Amino acid sequence: MSEQIQGNAQPGDAVHPGHPVTVNRYGPWQRLNHWITATSLILLLLSGLALFTPELFFLTGLFGGGQATRSIHPWIGVVLFFSFFIFFFQLWKANLPERTDWIWVKKIKDVVGGHEERLPELGKYNAGQKFIFWGMTGLILVLIASGIIIWEQYFSTLTTIPVRRIAVLVHSIAAVLIICIFILHVYAAIWTRGTLRAMTRGTVTGGWAWRHHRKWLRQLADRRKMGPAE
Incomplete structure (x- = not known):
């Protein structure tokens, strides 16, 4: 192969031929x-x-x-x-930003409109999924740090009352933001038909992977062709 297809595939991801084709996610x-x-x-x-x-x-x-x-x-x-x-x-x-993520964001109307054939081929995660992943990461860090500060049972002697008041405000704002991201995550999982199956059965259909994460599917198919010895 002149160029290796990069799709952010991880250990355990694999394609299984059949009717229909299934893909471990x-x-x-x-x-x-x-x-x-x-x-x-x-x-x-x-x-x-x-x-x-x-x-x-x-x-x-x-x-x-x-x-x-x-x-x-x-x-x-x-x-x-x-x-x-x-x-x-x-x-x-697998959630590190790529150039295709910016193209995905610019074409968000096509994403919402269901015209994914107009989008670039995507790896295991699209820009929206990456936003949720990194948003959750940052907010959970803020929540745990501010939560420790206001956890009076164990840490009340380590900070002053003004610091705890600020921490309560930060904790509350971060909580509201993570609730919004969580709602967005649930809505996207329901809206994109076939997505919930990945977190219930662990697999998606080949058609789902081809439509939504074609670069990832190509990498898995290429890996299968090369075999375990490669």
């Missing part, structure tokens, strides 16, 4: 990790909103009351942090 541990992260985010959303405003205090009933919610919320945050960053270290290389 996520392994069982990656899917488990993803759902732990998603569940943690939902629990943090509910418990955080319950503590954020009296109008939503009734949500503390889901966690055993106000004191229990206040106690469990930061621990769920710790679970989220470790769960997400296990995922992060598996996927960060």
Whole structure:
């Protein structure tokens, strides 16, 4: 081959001929990790909103009351942090920006309009998915750092009251932003038919991969042709 096709393929990604063709996208541990992260985010959303405003205090009933919610919320945050960053270290290389990402952004009308034949061939992730990945990464770091500062049970003596007040404000803003990104992520997964299958079964159809991530599919097909010895 005169030029190696780069599609950000990862270990475990593979094409399986058949009717239909199927493509491995996520392994069982990656899917488990993803759902732990998603569940943690939902629990943090509910418990955080319950503590954020009296109008939503009734949500503390889901966690055993106000004191229990206040106690469990930061621990769920710790679970989220470790769960997400296990995922992060598996996927960060595949989410590095590429030149085609800027073209994808410029042609966002074609993306929304379903004219993906007008887009450049994409690797495993498009620019929207990369935005969500890096947005989540940055906001989770902000949330864990600010959360530690305001975790009075263990760290109240390490900071001053003015610092904790700033941390509460930063924590709240980051929480609102990550909720928006999470909603965007869920909407995109539902809107792009066939995407949820990747995180439930671990595979996508060959047609889905050809339409949405053709460069990635080409790399996997090329890898299969070369065989394990290559």
